[in-house]
Amino acid sequence: MAVEVRKLSWWDTLRLQWHVAIPAFFLGLVAPNRGFLSWFARRGGGRGAMRLLAELRDKYRCDHLWCWFPVGRTLLVLAPESIEEVLRSDANAADPFLKKAALSRFVPDSLVISSGDEWRARRPFNETALYLGRPHPHQETFGEIAHQEAARLTGTGSRELRWSDFQTLGERISQQAVRGAGQVSPELSADLARLVAGSNLLLRQQASFAAFYERIERDLANAIASGPSACLLRDSATLVEKGSTTPITRVPAQIGFWLFVLKDAVELHVARTLALIAAHPDVQQRVRDEIRTAGGANGQAIDRLHYLEACIMEQLRLWTPVPLLMRRAMRSFTLRDSITVESGRQLLIHAGFRHRDPRIFGANADRFAPDAVVSGGFPDVYVFSAHRQGCAGRSLVTFVLKATLAALLRDSHFELVDPAVEPSRIPYLYDHFRLRLRTIARA
Numbered sequence: 001m002a003v004e005v006r007k008l009s010w011w012d013t014l015r016l017q018w019h020v021a022i023p024a025f026f027l028g029l030v031a032p033n034r035g036f037l038s039w040f041a042r043r044g045g046g047r048g049a050m051r052l053l054a055e056l057r058d059k060y061r062c063d064h065l066w067c068w069f070p071v072g073r074t075l076l077v078l079a080p081e082s083i084e085e086v087l088r089s090d091a092n093a094a095d096p097f098l099k100k101a102a103l104s105r106f107v108p109d110s111l112v113i114s115s116g117d118e119w120r121a122r123r124p125f126n127e128t129a130l131y132l133g134r135p136h137p138h139q140e141t142f143g144e145i146a147h148q149e150a151a152r153l154t155g156t157g158s159r160e161l162r163w164s165d166f167q168t169l170g171e172r173i174s175q176q177a178v179r180g181a182g183q184v185s186p187e188l189s190a191d192l193a194r195l196v197a198g199s200n201l202l203l204r205q206q207a208s209f210a211a212f213y214e215r216i217e218r219d220l221a222n223a224i225a226s227g228p229s230a231c232l233l234r235d236s237a238t239l240v241e242k243g244s245t246t247p248i249t250r251v252p253a254q255i256g257f258w259l260f261v262l263k264d265a266v267e268l269h270v271a272r273t274l275a276l277i278a279a280h281p282d283v284q285q286r287v288r289d290e291i292r293t294a295g296g297a298n299g300q301a302i303d304r305l306h307y308l309e310a311c312i313m314e315q316l317r318l319w320t321p322v323p324l325l326m327r328r329a330m331r332s333f334t335l336r337d338s339i340t341v342e343s344g345r346q347l348l349i350h351a352g353f354r355h356r357d358p359r360i361f362g363a364n365a366d367r368f369a370p371d372a373v374v375s376g377g378f379p380d381v382y383v384f385s386a387h388r389q390g391c392a393g394r395s396l397v398t399f400v401l402k403a404t405l406a407a408l409l410r411d412s413h414f415e416l417v418d419p420a421v422e423p424s425r426i427p428y429l430y431d432h433f434r435l436r437l438r439t440i441a442r443a
Helices: 010-027 034-042 047-060 080-088 097-103 116-130 139-154 163-179 186-200 206-226 232-241 251-278 281-294 299-303 306-318 351-355 358-364 370-374 394-411
Strands: 064-068 073-077 159-162 324-329 333-335 339-341 346-350 412-418 436-441
Touching: 010 034, 010 047, 010 064, 047 351, 073 080, 080 333, 080 346, 097 186, 097 324, 116 232, 116 251, 139 159, 139 163, 139 299, 139 394, 159 163, 163 186, 163 232, 163 251, 163 394, 186 206, 186 251, 206 232, 206 251, 232 251, 251 281, 251 306, 251 394, 251 412, 251 436, 281 306, 281 394, 281 412, 299 394, 306 370, 306 394, 324 351, 346 351, 394 412
Parallel strands: 073 346
Antiparallel strands: 064 073, 159 436, 324 346, 333 339, 412 436
């Protein structure tokens, strides 16, 4: 039976732009725009987009809708089976114009905006260096870094943590994981912050760009001779020395992106996961019990923290970090044996909508439900995208997040001060910039 596809009216296309495309731009193409996010969150940001997508699906009685988004002809894909087929397909690439235009301002040769021969050269390098799907050989070192930085953050007594504290945490953990234990450069962080801010505006900060990559290339050149042995930079240098890379791989660009994405992941997802755990006392107690039962802070103990991992995944589902998954057709292909997608057309998957869809998640759609995750049978989520173009660093990122949260929750209890979270209905957008968490030291 043929799968239906319909075309949005111009009025509905304008509504899609207003509720989805325009907020996405102002929220930040690369990193969150603090002022707009705070303003938008206070006004229930995200609710309009979710309602509109559900309304369009019902109005057109169709899960495949042609539209213009934001400036090109785009197939909006809502059907679960079609989402899977798009993400598995080698006929499309994750480098549509706007995404490539923004990220190329500071990581012009990174895997995340590569396609064709460049993607085929960079993907194996990233999967090998980041140990996709496998325990990382440096996980003991990464766990110790997380433990030390968590202790630095909480201290020995009760205190109140704010967003700036989690920014510092993300900066210190990410740089040490990439560059080596004890290797933290404020100058590198400042250059990266300027590059990210410029990328949101589609600008390149040339002086910061040059300084950022000069430092990475210098560290890479010195890594074998004098660099720390247990870090991603040393591993990358070893792969280069063994001839496992080519000039197309552009190793410094891959490392530059790791620095950005790991910092962003730690500061954002540790803070927001703690906020949700603190807002659910029963969950916090179960997490802390699991951490004690696992014993120690070694890699194997961290791997056993399945309930804590479920909390992380639920935070990622509810506040999906990359809600819009855009793809570009590299060649013409037929979706579900029925829908012709011509070369150059865009495909749009709204992962944020799928993750809050009551048709898929039922009564848990807007609730923090780690118990449902660990019980099994919970629907798939696309918080790291999925399949052939899924995040190559997802295994490492998940481990670092678990190690950091375990270190924080092992000795401290957290109370959410602000912004409040109503457990019965988690908001679509959370203003983490105003986050205040009170820590209470407990044995």
